[in-house]
Amino acid sequence: MPLGRIVAGLDVGTTKVTTIIAEVDESEAVSVIGVGQTESRGVERGMIVNLDETVDSIQKSVERAQHMAGCRIPSVYVGIGGEHIRGINSHAAVTVGKITNEISEEDVKRVIDHAQNVSMPADMTVIHVIPQEYRVDDQKHIIQPIGLAGSRLEGEVHIVRGAATAEQNLRRAVQRAGLQVAGIVIQPLASALAVLSPDEQEWGVAMLDIGGGTTDIAVYHRRCIRHTAVLSIGSAYVTSDIAIGCSILMSEAEQLKKQYGRASRQLAEQEHDLPEDPREQPDIRFLRENTRAVLDAKIPEPKFSVELARIIEMRMVELLGAAWFEIRKSGHQEYLASGVVVTGGGAMVKGAAELAQRVFGVPVRIGYPLGVGGIRESVATPANATGVGLVLFGASQLLKTPQTMSMTDAEKELERLNQEMQRKPLESMRRWLKEFFA
Known part of the structure; x- marks a missing residue:
């Protein structure tokens, strides 16, 4: 039975479904303790085309991972892919209104809110809003502007959009498989977390x-x-x-x-x-x-x-x-x-x-x-890049919760994180980027 906190990633691909369960110990090391892989059915080009077959594939993958890990998981971080995924860059600027001209967190929030206010088709939904960099007056390439002095703050963000129905179908498949969705991450970002230095x-x-x-x-x-x-x-x-x-x-x-x-x-x-x-x-x-x-x-x-x-x-x-x-x-x-x-x-x-x-x-x-231990040989191939990245993302979120939480409280916290990702994608992604790219 694992002694640390548990996090799981679910990669629902076109040819295979992979579940990776990891344990996060007191030293914040992430160790893989369970891996389940099965043939993917009901998915074409990253999109669910048969819900029942996809649910069955997810259940088989999760059961195998749970059996290896010796524990059950209430929630998973899920990767989303498909040609519907679109990334765009956006820019905005705001005036710093304080007498001291000191840039605050509220100023940063305002500029990013303006930057993500772009027109979008009704059938699309925002999956991620990722801050890139800022400009304070004439100073460029600023990563963290809070506390700096300036009269004008400009911000650039990367907005990732996807088909709303694709995300809904993915959530529905995971929930029908008996799991909660702790968070959704686009597959390119998850893979990048695992393989890029x-x-x-x-x-x-x-x-x-x-x-x-x-x-x-x-x-x-x-x-x-x-x-x-x-x-x-x-x-x-x-x-x-x-x-x-x-x-x-x-x-x-x-x-x-x-x-x-x-x-x-x-x-x-x-x-x-x-x-x-x-x-x-x-x-x-x-x-x-x-x-x-x-x-x-x-x-x-x-x-x-x-x-x-x-x-x-x-x-x-x-x-x-x-x-x-x-x-x-x-x-x-x-x-x-x-x-x-x-x-x-x-x-x-x-x-x-x-x-x-x-x-x-x-x-x-x-x-x-890279970035995981435990039974690493089970995931040490390029085919598992997305799954490992999802686990690393989940671990970054899990480390922000108290270690003494009961399983019931953990489930509530994961659900809260899931809701927060939906309501406040900006703040969630800012925390992620601070963890991995600071």
Whole structure:
């Protein structure tokens, strides 16, 4: 039975549902004590399309995590994704009215309230309002203006919006699975918490989380989030191409990709010491004639590996190209002094970092989750970046509550935090940013 306080993250993805339970001890260390993962059903491109199937997937994932952890969880921090997620930057200015010209917390609240007062379609809802930086008179790039002297305060914020029905459906699925929603965090921010270093956030970095049905993008500079986006293309498209090209089931195609897949045909040729063949189109006839033998023998012959790599490379280049186009379209490619960090299940194909570096023209590394202990090996893969980030976010909130609380009081406090996130997203996110990005 865990001795510390408990926090849980729930990542409802297109291909899998992952529940991570962690314990927060007196030293504020976060230790993973339970992990549950199951196939995701009822979700397409990050959106719930079948509520009953999604509820069933969530319940199975949570039960497995609870069994491993040896405890039950009343609430979870949930990641939300999908192409409906949109991030925009906004700016506002206010006059500091005090005789002393000392900027107060109320002044900061006023400027951010003005900044987030932007027009929005009726079917959209604000998920996060994240302060970026401030300007006091002629002084720029101020992170914390409270207490400074000035007559004019300007503020910049990053506003993340999403489809109201998507959030409602996600909450409904979690509640029907028997849990309360302690908070909702967009998946790009959760993943960034788990895989980006403070130096990368300071100097400028783009993070790509390649999931099954979507690819999440987040750009940071000067410790601030500058751009977020979700693309409706993910690693499942690579798997689908393999399944079609080899005339096999999706499960078999996923097996081939994980065991024998390479992100580029050059890498496959080098591994098997084969001469370079720059042909782009794969030999589909050869693949179909030899796939069954490879699946049965579990040992691919060299040419099969190269032809399989051609399929993977074509789709990966398309996916990475779409992500790079999104970053360039936003105008934030100039912030990538630290390069790009690629994470998520799609980053686990061997050679993914090298291929991404070829597409982006900047340094690329694979992002592995950091910041947790315990049975860390259970979550130490890029595929678990979002789940670990949700746990880290939840731990930051949990550390603000008294350790002596009873379970009933803890449930009430988590519910209060959930309501606060809905009523006052600004203050909730300010506390989060202070915890992780100060």
